[in-house]
Amino acid sequence: xxxxxxxxxxxxxxxxxxxxxxxxxxxxxxxxxxxxxxxxxxxxxxxxxxxxxxxxxxxxxxxxxxxxxxxxxxxxxxxxxxxxxxxxxxxxxxxxxxxxxxxxxxxxxxxxxxxxxxxxxxxxxxxxxxxxxxxxxxxxxxxxxxxxxxxxxxxxxxxxxxxxxxxxxxxxxxxxxxxxxxxxxxxxxxxxxxxxxxxxxxxxxxxxxxxxxxxxxxxxx
Amino acid sequence: xxxxxxxxxxxxxxxxxxxxxxxxxxxxxxxxxxxxxxxxxxxxxxxxxxxxxxxxxxxxxxxxxxxxxxxxxxxxxxxxxxxxxxxxxxxxxxxxxxxxxxxxxxxxxxxxxxxxxxxxxxxxxxxxxxxxxxxxxxxxxxxxxxxxxxxxxxxxxxxxxxxxxxxxxxxxxxxxxxxxxxxxxxxxxxxxxxxxxxxxxxxxxxxxxxxxxxxxxxxxxxxxxxxxxxxxxxxxxxxxxxxxxxxxxxxxxxxxxxxxxxxxxxxxxxxxxxxxxxxxxxxxxxxxxxxxxxxxxxxxxxxxxxxxxxxxxxxxxxxxxxxxxxxxxxxxxxxxxxxxxxxxxxxxxxxxxxxxxxxxxxxxxxxxxxxxxxxxxxxxxxxxxxxxxxxxxxxxxxxxxxxxxxxxxxxxxxxxxxxxxxxxxxxxxxxxxxxxxxxxxxxxxxxxxxxxxxxxxxxxxxxxxxxxxxxxxxxxxxxxxxxxxxxxxxxxxxxxxxxxxxxxxxxxxxxxxxxxxxx
Numbered sequence: 040x041x042x043x044x045x046x047x048x049x050x051x052x053x054x055x056x057x058x059x060x061x062x063x064x065x066x067x068x069x070x071x072x073x074x075x076x077x078x079x080x081x082x083x084x085x086x087x088x089x090x091x092x093x094x095x096x097x098x099x100x101x102x103x104x105x106x107x108x109x110x111x112x113x114x115x116x117x118x119x120x121x122x123x124x125x126x127x128x129x130x131x132x133x134x135x136x137x138x139x140x141x142x143x144x145x146x147x148x149x150x151x152x153x154x155x156x157x158x159x160x161x162x163x164x165x166x167x168x169x170x171x172x173x174x175x176x177x178x179x180x181x182x183x184x185x186x187x188x189x190x191x192x193x194x195x196x197x198x199x200x201x202x203x204x205x206x207x208x209x210x211x212x213x214x215x216x217x218x219x220x221x222x223x224x225x226x227x228x229x230x231x232x233x234x235x236x237x238x239x240x241x242x243x244x245x246x247x248x249x250x251x252x253x254x255x256x257x258x259x260x
Numbered sequence: 261x262x263x264x265x266x267x268x269x270x271x272x273x274x275x276x277x278x279x280x281x282x283x284x285x286x287x288x289x290x291x292x293x294x295x296x297x298x299x300x301x302x303x304x305x306x307x308x309x310x311x312x313x314x315x316x317x318x319x320x321x322x323x324x325x326x327x328x329x330x331x332x333x334x335x336x337x338x339x340x341x342x343x344x345x346x347x348x349x350x351x352x353x354x355x356x357x358x359x360x361x362x363x364x365x366x367x368x369x370x371x372x373x374x375x376x377x378x379x380x381x382x383x384x385x386x387x388x389x390x391x392x393x394x395x396x397x398x399x400x401x402x403x404x405x406x407x408x409x410x411x412x413x414x415x416x417x418x419x420x421x422x423x424x425x426x427x428x429x430x431x432x433x434x435x436x437x438x439x440x441x442x443x444x445x446x447x448x449x450x451x452x453x454x455x456x457x458x459x460x461x462x463x464x465x466x467x468x469x470x471x472x473x474x475x476x477x478x479x480x481x482x483x484x485x486x487x488x489x490x491x492x493x494x495x496x497x498x499x500x501x502x503x504x505x506x507x508x509x510x511x512x513x514x515x516x517x518x519x520x521x522x523x524x525x526x527x528x529x530x531x532x533x534x535x536x537x538x539x540x541x542x543x544x545x546x547x548x549x550x551x552x553x554x555x556x557x558x559x560x561x562x563x564x565x566x567x568x569x570x571x572x573x574x575x576x577x578x579x580x581x582x583x584x585x586x587x588x589x590x591x592x593x594x595x596x597x598x599x600x601x602x603x604x605x606x607x608x609x610x611x612x613x614x615x616x617x618x619x620x621x622x623x624x625x626x627x628x629x630x631x632x633x634x635x636x637x638x639x640x641x642x643x644x645x646x647x648x649x650x651x652x653x654x655x656x657x658x659x660x661x662x663x664x665x666x667x668x669x670x671x672x673x674x675x676x677x678x679x680x681x682x683x684x685x686x687x688x689x690x691x692x693x694x695x696x697x698x699x700x701x702x703x704x705x706x707x708x709x710x711x712x713x714x715x716x717x718x719x720x721x722x723x724x725x726x727x728x729x730x731x732x733x734x735x736x737x738x739x740x741x742x743x744x745x746x747x748x749x750x751x752x753x754x755x756x757x758x759x760x761x762x763x764x765x766x767x768x769x770x771x772x773x774x775x776x777x778x779x
Contacts, residue, residue, distance in 0.1 A: 046309050046354065050272075050334035064332045069339060070353035085758045087736030091328065104309045118762055121674035125701075128755055129677040213750040241750075244742050248310070 044104035045071065056115050056145035058138045063112035063146065064090060065154075066103035073108045075258075077159040078150050078177055080143055080166030083136075084114040085127050094163050094185060094243050094250065101251030102161075105259070108154050112146045114139050131191055140169050147176035157181075159258065164188055164214065164241065171196030183207070183254055186241050189223050190215040201229040205257045207250065209239035232257060272334070275301040275362045277402070279343065279393055280369030282319035284476050285408065285465055288525030289368055291323040294330055296529060301362070303341040303348060303369075303393075312338040322473055343369060343389030348396050355399060364404040365397040366532065372478055374433040374595035386438035387445065394449050403455040405446065406532060411461040411517060411545050411606050412599075413440040422541045422610040424459075432598045456539040460531065462524045463517030463545040463606065464599065469620035470522075472633035475641050480518060482596045484559065484631055485639060486589050491563040493588065506568040506585050510600035512553040517606060519546045520626075523619040530615040537614045545606040550622040552600055558627035652691035658729065658769055659684075659694045659706050666767040667703045672759055675701040682756060683714035689722040716753040720744035728760075731768035735761040 046069040054061040067073055079102075081095040082088035090096065090113045099111040119133065127133040143166075150158070157180040162170040167187040173179065182204045187194060191214060197204075204227055208220040217235065224233045234253050239246050276293055280286035281302040293300050306312035316338055317327050330336035339358075341348035347355060371385035380388075394405055414420035415428025415436060424447060431437045443459055450457035466481070467474035477485065494502045524544045531537045550558075552570065560566055590597065612618075620626070667673055678701045686692030695710035696703055720728070724743040727733040735757040738744045746753040 044309050046312070046337075046339045048334060048337050049331050051332055069337070070351065070357040086754050087739070087758070089734065089736055090332065091734070091737055100310070118765065121671040124671065124759055124762065125675045125677050128675055128759070131751070131755075242739075 045069065045106065047100065047103040054112060054146055054149040056142050058141060059115035061112045061115050061142055061146060062090065063110055065110050066099055067108040068103060068106055071106060073106055074156055075159065076108045076154045076156045077102045077161055078147060079109060079111040079161045080169065081111065081163055083165035084116060084139065085119060085133060086165065088165065089113055093247055097247035097251055098161055098254065102254065105255045110146065110150050114142045140172055143169050144172055144176060147173040151177045159183060165192065168192035168194055171200060174200055174202065186212050186214065187220065188214050189219045194223060198223065198227045203229055204231040205254065206231055206233045207236065207253060208233065209236050209241065211238055212241045214241050273299045275299055277301045277303065277362045277365045279303045279367045282315060283368065285462065285521060285524060286368040287320040287323040287475060288521050289366065289528055290320055292525045292529035294324060294335060296533065299335050301337050301339060304338050305342050306340050309340065312340045322475055343385060343392055348392055359400050362400045362402040364406060365393065365402055366406040367393045368408040370408065372435065374435045376434040382435050382438045386442050390442040390446055394446055398453040398455065403453065405450055405455045405457045406460065407443065407446050407457060408460045409443050410439045411463045411543050412436050413443060413461065414604055416602055417604050420604050421607045422543050424541060433595050458538055459541045460528050461543050463519045465521050465524055466518050467630050467633055468522050469520035469626065472629035474633060477634055477639055477641060479596060480516065481634065482593055484634060486593050487559045487563060488635065490585055490589060491565050494565065502565045503567040504565050504585050506589055507571040508568050509597060510552045510570055512570045513551050514600065514603040515549045515551050516599045516603050517545045517549045519544065520620055527611060527615045534614045540610050542611045543606040543608040544611060545608055546619050547608060548622065550627060554624065555627060558624050562628050562631045652689065655686065655689060655691060662769055664703050664706065670763050670766050672763050673701045680752065680756060681714040683710060683717040685717060685719045686725050687719065687721050692722065714748065716746065716748035716756060718744050718746060729764055729769040731764050
């Protein structure tokens, strides 16, 4: 694996999914042969889960610059209905959340068909909560959970996985108190490494490079 | 398997490699290439891939807008490199990977240093750097070479044809020598490599023909800046007539060949796209540039000054008699002054046969537009130009009229659980503090300069606000890039940001109707 970051290429891809086509971006080093891969799953689409999300984009690009082939994707949908928005406003859960899980599974199937190599699953926020659905589909070897929304979503299946896990949290994340993440990480099956970034909130604004650095250090000790 | 080894698809189009994309002309050339669906690989100097992407994005935003979309579709890529390093500083692996994938190289990078410096410029970049670029092109198997030179490789002459010139009897400066040498060295290298060389020769490049926007203020802008300083000096001396007794060593009817940057870039890519043009020499000059007298009139009009006279035949020893104004003016002008004295006429028959559209005609108002832009940004080139400016009347229109009317028709009004007070604090705008009270999805009240607390507050710059309501930026982009700050309940603020995003997509507020430069 290269020590220094390398120049990368990106290409847009279209992924067939049950609820419509997903837009994705595949990133990989300009030169060299990637031996590993990463699938990055972003936040809820009603909470900024888009391709241009700063964490999703930075992690996908950053890992590619360190030699991995990465895929990030946007969840399907032409925009929420007023019913979906109203329910999400009230409960924090959208009625079509199961469809978003299906989207992620479709992305995982596409990834498994098109990318070879040991795969790291990276989930951010809501995306971390649905990684368990994708582990077998991509034959994942490691999990990275960024600001997992322990307080809002069910992480039982993720915790049960014996895969090595890197959990990156913030000490001032509005979505989940740090002690909840610490407790959850301690109970995980398999090795779970918890890294806390100070004052990163839930969003890692201007800490994106540090976030990528923590992941690459963990991947390439 | 698409990317088991990250091997580019064999069906993918080859690259046009572009150097100098962060420069004045290069950024506009990049815009033209992307707009015409070329796949462009930019060589950018940077320490990390991220820095290279950011630098390219920052330096081209005025010409190309947000280039992220081009990165993400694979139409644009950046490779870090340096003209001053062997093989451009690219690793052997990168060189191997690019072999056979580059269809053409457009070398637009260059130094505009007029007088030789200790660091070797301008020859270091214009001669040695050019040599390195085309050596790399050759090693990659690229045989279609394009060199951006200057019309002034003709040196001191009255007329210049679109041919490779014999060495002029006299150059104005070291810059011209370096460009002439680069042309001839590259021609020889192309012949050795079996490549075709197309040479583009712009004149003096200025800002955009429509907006006056420029990303740097060099060249003729030294003249503009000198006059600007003189006008300020006249103000300080209390001369309310603003009469500046200045002797301008130039001919009133001479025409320094000023060309708008967008015209030059468009013509360059027209020629690049024309198979019949391959291997030619092209003057990307203006067929009828403004005379010194017209430039002087524009400056006098804009700065409300007078008193300058042309003294074409003044000798050097007259400098002893120069006034303070003369000395200040001449010093500020520097090597540019020579281009005002002697302005060749450039033939452009070759160019005219290949381009789709003639350059924008010059006028007094277009000259003034250049000055307005430079003064408008206080001679500091903006990396990002705000498409819109705030104004209290428009904020009032937006909050008091547009929002109540359109929200009633929107999906937002159907959110029966939405009970929320939202405050917008818009920095940099007069009357930029507004409170919106939602009750069961309806916008119940709107209050300017509120005194009651809000559930959530968004703080954002005026330019960011107008981009948001125009639908040019998403709420997540704005918030996550730090363009907006949230106070209060963060979770509800984020949820509401998503709702507002949906609303502005449904009902964008068309700032273009009231901002002259927008759109």
